[in-house]
Amino acid sequence: MTTIRRLSEFTGVEITDVDVRGLDDAGFRPIYEAWLEGGVAVVRDQELEIADFLHYSRRFGHVVPHPSKSTRHPEHADLTVLGIDKFNADGTLNEAIYKRGAAGWHTDGAYDEEPFKATQLYALAVPSRGGDTHFASMYRAYEVLPARLKSLLAGRRGAFTYGGRSKGSDALLDPADRDHAPALHPLLRTHEESGRTSLYFDPGKINFIEGLSPAENTAVIEELTALMVPDEARYDHAWRKGDIVIWDNRCMVHRAAGDYPPAEDRIHWRTSIKSHDTGTRVAAE
Numbered sequence: 001m002t003t004i005r006r007l008s009e010f011t012g013v014e015i016t017d018v019d020v021r022g023l024d025d026a027g028f029r030p031i032y033e034a035w036l037e038g039g040v041a042v043v044r045d046q047e048l049e050i051a052d053f054l055h056y057s058r059r060f061g062h063v064v065p066h067p068s069k070s071t072r073h074p075e076h077a078d079l080t081v082l083g084i085d086k087f088n089a090d091g092t093l094n095e096a097i098y099k100r101g102a103a104g105w106h107t108d109g110a111y112d113e114e115p116f117k118a119t120q121l122y123a124l125a126v127p128s129r130g131g132d133t134h135f136a137s138m139y140r141a142y143e144v145l146p147a148r149l150k151s152l153l154a155g156r157r158g159a160f161t162y163g164g165r166s167k168g169s170d171a172l173l174d175p176a177d178r179d180h181a182p183a184l185h186p187l188l189r190t191h192e193e194s195g196r197t198s199l200y201f202d203p204g205k206i207n208f209i210e211g212l213s214p215a216e217n218t219a220v221i222e223e224l225t226a227l228m229v230p231d232e233a234r235y236d237h238a239w240r241k242g243d244i245v246i247w248d249n250r251c252m253v254h255r256a257a258g259d260y261p262p263a264e265d266r267i268h269w270r271t272s273i274k275s276h277d278t279g280t281r282v283a284a285e
Contacts, residue, residue: 002027004034010137011252012235013038020046020056020244028059035060036193039252040135040235043244046122050076050269053122053244057271060246061117066272067162071097073269080270082121086262093262102258105136105229106202107249108272110160113183118273120246125267126239130260133237138198138251140233142188145199149227150188152220157184157210164205182207191250192275198251201228228253239266 002018013034018027020043035041048056054076057063063078073079086097109116121133142150159182187209189200203225208217237245247254260266 002030004030006038007040007042008232008235010140010233011038011135012040012042012237015041015043016045018043021048021052023056023059032060035246035248039137039139040237040245040247042237044240044242046242046244048122048244050079053120053269054078054271056244057120057246057273060120061273061275062277063271064116064274066270078271080272081267082270083125083265083267098262099256099258101133101254101256103255104204104225105134105253105255106204107138107200107253109249109274110158110185110200110202110205111162111180111183114274114276115183115185116249116272117275118246118248120244120271120273121268122270123239123241123243123245123268125265126241127260127264127266130257131239131266132257132259133239133245133254134257135235135237135247135252135254136229137233138200138228138253139196140230141199141201141228142197144230145227149220149223153187153209156187156212158187158201159184159207159210160202160205161207162205164202165207184210189250194251196251199224199228200250202253203228 003016005014006012007014015031015034031041031043050073054063065072065077066080068080071080071082073081082100083097086094088094107115108119161180161182185200187200189198190196191198201224203221206221209220212220
């Protein structure tokens with residue numbers, strides 16, 4: 001029988017005693033509900049092929065290709081492979097691959113008109129030490145946000161792009177896929193399934209906040225960056241081979257540690273999931 005337990009007060013659930021390959025709708029329902037409640041769901045001890053992982057990912061929504069074409073699986077465009085080819089031809093470490101996701105706390109897909117509902121990873125190889133992924137509840141971030149900031153941000157939208165305000169942070173994109181117009185999203189977001197309010201903020205992707213002067217933008221973005229992860233809102237995940245981890249980008253932020261031995265493998269399959277079928281279809285590249 002499937003066992004579900006909380007991993008921390010505000011973030012994360014662990015799910016054991018289940019093989020996701022054999023789940024029917026009744027068996028999947030409590031997993032989905034626990035994920036909605038915890039924001040991050042860790043399913044232990046799975047043995048999956050690509051078709052299994054894609055099928056399970058599609059139970060959460062519509063799987064779409066990630067915009068970083070260089071890391072798509074050559075035969076499955078909906079699947080990203082993380083952690084491979086991290087050494088350049090001359091033997092030096094490719095920091096963009098090795099430290100992918102470690103630059104700071106972020107949410108996936110804020111640069112899209114419809115951001116990613118969820119991101120899911122499956123661990124194929126884990127290092128002997130380090131390589132954790134950190135998660136934090138933006139529900140909790142909103143709850144403890146100063147009233148002054150809640151008032152300031154009410155009704156305002158943030159403008160987000162893949163690279164945000166930093167030069168070169170879109171290096172994983174093909175040149176033709178850079179320089180898109182910003183996507184606009186409310187900074188105080190009502191979750192369409194839970195009905196709860198969260199802070200929706202990504203310091204690495206935000207360009208500006210509507211209605212603020214340049215100086216105000218800088219000050220508010222810096223303040224939100226400092227306040228967005230209360231200590232009690234965190235869950236730090238130490239990976240095991242066979243873990244599936246899915247998080248809700250609508251109410252969670254995350255970052256990789258970027259601290260494992262470079263000579264060791266840390267390899268994951270990743271899927272990007274949206275609430276609606278956006279019609280995105282690509283050939284394998």
